[in-house]
Amino acid sequence: MLIHFILLFLFAGVPYYVYLEKTKTLEKEKIFFLSTALLVCGIIIDTLFPQEVSMPFVIIAFIASLYSLYRANKTTNLYKLGYYVLFFNAPVLMLFGPEESVLYALSMLLTLFGLYFIAKYYERNYGSANYQSVSGITLVTPYAGLFLTIYLTALALYPPFPNALLFLNGILSSDTHFMWYIINSVIFFGNFLIAMRVMAKTVFGKPNDNVHYVDLTLKERRLHLFIVIILLLLSIVGFKELLS
Amino acid sequence: MENLVLFIPFIPVLIAFSLGFLKQKILMPKISLFFSSIVAILGLFGTYYVMTTGEAIYGFDGLLVYNELSAILVPYVAILGLVIRKFSTKYMWDEPEYKRFFILLNFIFSAIYLLVMSNNLIILTIAWQLMSISLYLLISFNVESKSAIKNGGWTMLIHKLADLLFIIAVVLTYKTFGSFDLAELSQKWLEMSKLGPIDNPVIYVIGFLFLFAAMMKSAIMPFHLWLPYTSEAPTPVSALMHAGVVNVGGILLNKMAFLLLLTPAVLNVAFVMGLITAVFASLLMLAVSDIKRSLGYSTVGQMGYMIMEVGLGAFSLAIYHLMVHGIFKASLFLESGSLIHQARKDPNIPKRLSHEVFWEEKPQYNSINMFRMIAFFTVLPVIVFVGLKFLLTDGLEFNAAVLILAFAWLTGTQLFLSFFEVNKVNSPKVIFALISSFVLVLFTYEFVGLALEHFLYGEYGPLFYEVATLNVTGAMTIFMLGAIMVVGWLFTYKQHYVNVPVGKHKPSKAKWRFYKMLAKEGYISDMYVKYFKIF
Numbered sequence: 001m002l003i004h005f006i007l008l009f010l011f012a013g014v015p016y017y018v019y020l021e022k023t024k025t026l027e028k029e030k031i032f033f034l035s036t037a038l039l040v041c042g043i044i045i046d047t048l049f050p051q052e053v054s055m056p057f058v059i060i061a062f063i064a065s066l067y068s069l070y071r072a073n074k075t076t077n078l079y080k081l082g083y084y085v086l087f088f089n090a091p092v093l094m095l096f097g098p099e100e101s102v103l104y105a106l107s108m109l110l111t112l113f114g115l116y117f118i119a120k121y122y123e124r125n126y127g128s129a130n131y132q133s134v135s136g137i138t139l140v141t142p143y144a145g146l147f148l149t150i151y152l153t154a155l156a157l158y159p160p161f162p163n164a165l166l167f168l169n170g171i172l173s174s175d176t177h178f179m180w181y182i183i184n185s186v187i188f189f190g191n192f193l194i195a196m197r198v199m200a201k202t203v204f205g206k207p208n209d210n211v212h213y214v215d216l217t218l219k220e221r222r223l224h225l226f227i228v229i230i231l232l233l234l235s236i237v238g239f240k241e242l243l244s
Numbered sequence: 245m246e247n248l249v250l251f252i253p254f255i256p257v258l259i260a261f262s263l264g265f266l267k268q269k270i271l272m273p274k275i276s277l278f279f280s281s282i283v284a285i286l287g288l289f290g291t292y293y294v295m296t297t298g299e300a301i302y303g304f305d306g307l308l309v310y311n312e313l314s315a316i317l318v319p320y321v322a323i324l325g326l327v328i329r330k331f332s333t334k335y336m337w338d339e340p341e342y343k344r345f346f347i348l349l350n351f352i353f354s355a356i357y358l359l360v361m362s363n364n365l366i367i368l369t370i371a372w373q374l375m376s377i378s379l380y381l382l383i384s385f386n387v388e389s390k391s392a393i394k395n396g397g398w399t400m401l402i403h404k405l406a407d408l409l410f411i412i413a414v415v416l417t418y419k420t421f422g423s424f425d426l427a428e429l430s431q432k433w434l435e436m437s438k439l440g441p442i443d444n445p446v447i448y449v450i451g452f453l454f455l456f457a458a459m460m461k462s463a464i465m466p467f468h469l470w471l472p473y474t475s476e477a478p479t480p481v482s483a484l485m486h487a488g489v490v491n492v493g494g495i496l497l498n499k500m501a502f503l504l505l506l507t508p509a510v511l512n513v514a515f516v517m518g519l520i521t522a523v524f525a526s527l528l529m530l531a532v533s534d535i536k537r538s539l540g541y542s543t544v545g546q547m548g549y550m551i552m553e554v555g556l557g558a559f560s561l562a563i564y565h566l567m568v569h570g571i572f573k574a575s576l577f578l579e580s581g582s583l584i585h586q587a588r589k590d591p592n593i594p595k596r597l598s599h600e601v602f603w604e605e606k607p608q609y610n611s612i613n614m615f616r617m618i619a620f621f622t623v624l625p626v627i628v629f630v631g632l633k634f635l636l637t638d639g640l641e642f643n644a645a646v647l648i649l650a651f652a653w654l655t656g657t658q659l660f661l662s663f664f665e666v667n668k669v670n671s672p673k674v675i676f677a678l679i680s681s682f683v684l685v686l687f688t689y690e691f692v693g694l695a696l697e698h699f700l701y702g703e704y705g706p707l708f709y710e711v712a713t714l715n716v717t718g719a720m721t722i723f724m725l726g727a728i729m730v731v732g733w734l735f736t737y738k739q740h741y742v743n744v745p746v747g748k749h750k751p752s753k754a755k756w757r758f759y760k761m762l763a764k765e766g767y768i769s770d771m772y773v774k775y776f777k778i779f
Binding site (some may be wrong): 136138139149153156158159160164165168171172177181185188189192196200203204205206207241242 | 338341344364366369370373374376377381384387388390393396397400404405408412415416418419497683
């Protein structure tokens with residue numbers, strides 16, 4: 001019971017919704033780091049103290065995740081998007097077995113760190129991590145467009161990226177029941193909606209004439225390439241897990 | 245040596261990665277074409293191997309297979325891919341994102357090969373989804389166009405729903421049958437079908453999930469909207485969509501054919517949904533004013549026929565149909581560019597093909613001779629064939645699938661007629677030519693279609709017809725599908741012959757409402773916009 005409560009607290013963004021959002025004591029960037037740290041703590045606890053799935057807690061996490069989905073579809077800030085995606089995926093992390101949760105959380109964190117670095121790049125070049133007016137980056141900043149497409153495709157749960165493979169691995173390994181179908185369907189579709197909405201407004205669209213577009217620097221490109229390579233390596237792990 | 249064939253799905257990925265490092269624009273299509281030719285050669289070699297030895301090629305621990313279905317579809321996709329790449333070389337030359345286009349094109353071909361050659365449900369799931377994302381990026385290739393992005397969003401929404409149903413079906417299949425291996429599963433399903441009726445509702449649920457996933461990707465109504473509305477994509481992408489992507493539903497159902505032996509109700513639903521789609525899409529095809537959308541609805545109608553064929557147990561016919569339709573539709577799309585190009589120079593273009601073929605004086609032969617030739621090479625062999633069949637067998641067996649194929653073809657001719665503006669003077673000759681080629685289609689089916697069925701399913705072919713329990717008599721099929729033809733031709737006739745009096749003439753309310761409903765495409769797009777304001 002206590003473990004389930006702790007997991008709910010760590011995964012579903014309780015500290016954020018209860019305190020941080022209202023008081024605004026932390027910047028968005030720091031909330032992102034805090035959320036990832038809480039997720040890592042949750043995963044460690046889940047691995048060290050494996051428990052049976054508690055449906056009431058999963059349902060509470062699911063309700064919170066629906067709210068996160070709503071918030072994620074409202075925001076235009078990439079930092080905020082990062083932690084909303086984390087909170088949104090909380091129920092599946094509680095539903096999956098410990099090993100599957102670790103792998104799925106790892107792939108999600110890696111993708112979100114990629115998104116975080118894109119947000120940093122936005123902040124440096126366009127003044128903030130808000131993507132509202134910076135559209136059509138595929139045409140004007142092809143490297144930024146390419147990496148953002150990769151991260152969003154991964155978040156939308158499309159193969160060959162590990163998120164999709166490890167999500168599939170998680171659902172194949174867990175026991176099915178009525179709530180399982182509803183939760184997995186909503187998470188599967190919700191991740192897609194969040195990612196596609198951002199893709200339509202950033203990667204696609206007409207470049208804004210009032211914005212001076214600057215592409216990723218060589219150093220940033222190497223960093224993103226490194227993240228993508230790790231993602232692909234994780235895909236191989238995910239593929240092996242699926243077939244085993 | 246034959247195992248090389250199994251590398252086919254990975255070659256386009258290699259092409260895509262190598263294109264990523266290329267700087268010279270001129271080398272991109274050359275490399276793409278060279279390696280695609282290798283894929284085509286490998287495909288043909290694989291087909292030759294499967295046909296001569298009668299054995300499937302398994303590899304990668306049984307994850308991939310080059311079996312009878314692959315032997316037919318891989319060369320088809322490979323040759324289609326070659327044509328589309330060759331066409332794109334010049335057509336897309338002035339596009340700023342030339343490299344990105346070729347990379348995405350190779351990714352989608354890789355996904356299609358993987359889908360066709362997969363022997364494992366996990367691989368099939370990956371390929372199924374890979375195709376969706378590649379398609380989205382290709383449809384939205386013109387990133388500056390708002391409507392292209394919006395319609396790409398619709399496409400993705402429907403495809404993601406298909407992915408979800410597919411994944412649930414895979415999970416249920418694994419939980420019920422304990423395997424991902426398709427060859428093993430097919431064997432299991434075949435043995436189960438011999439034991440008699442199945443009373444496990446989960447198997448029916450699996451069948452329905454696979455059917456609906458297939459219907460969504462094959463643009464069957466009411467999930468069709470993504471196809472007619474994505475005509476803004478570059479022409480090679482349109483050709484690929486109508487000749488390749490939309491066929492994956494048929495391919496999936498063929499892969500799951502032995503599962504459907506256990507679920508006759510699924511086949512019946514497939515038939516009904518296919519029929520509704522065929523009728524409605526054929527009507528919309530004639531009513532919409534946008535020619536590319538009209539082609540889109542034509543494809544939707546053909547997919548309806550294809551699903552109807554599956555519903556009747558004619559799985560091999562569905563494959564034959566999707567290939568023939570794919571070649572026809574791809575050629576229409578790929579030809580459109582040169583026609584527009586010519587029309588810019590010559591105001592008399594497009595000329596009426598019917599006029600060119602039947603009226604213009606030909607130096608080599610006159611039109612009467614040509615008609616004799618058509619009659620000689622089409623009608624006569626059929627009479628001989630039918631006569632022989634009567635003598636050798638108990639007579640012509642009713643084959644609903646043949647009729648569907650025939651009527652599917654007739655719907656195609658409606659499109660043909662409306663494109664080439666039949667007039668009073670030459671219509672009998674045009675219609676005679678069309679009927680001759682219709683006869684030819686039937687004739688070809690009797691030989692090619694049945695040979696294909698024997699090649700794909702061997703002794704099990706007739707089993708599917710037995711399972712398809714929907715009692716469709718010849719009279720019913722003729723009546724239902726004949727209605728499509730009559731309505732379509734009447735519509736075409738009225739559109740081109742009749743002088744509608746302007747001003748005083750008022751159409752009846754019922755007619756007007758019917759036309760309004762067709763012009764608004766059954767209000768389905770409005771409904772999508774109203775209730776799914778997600779994108």
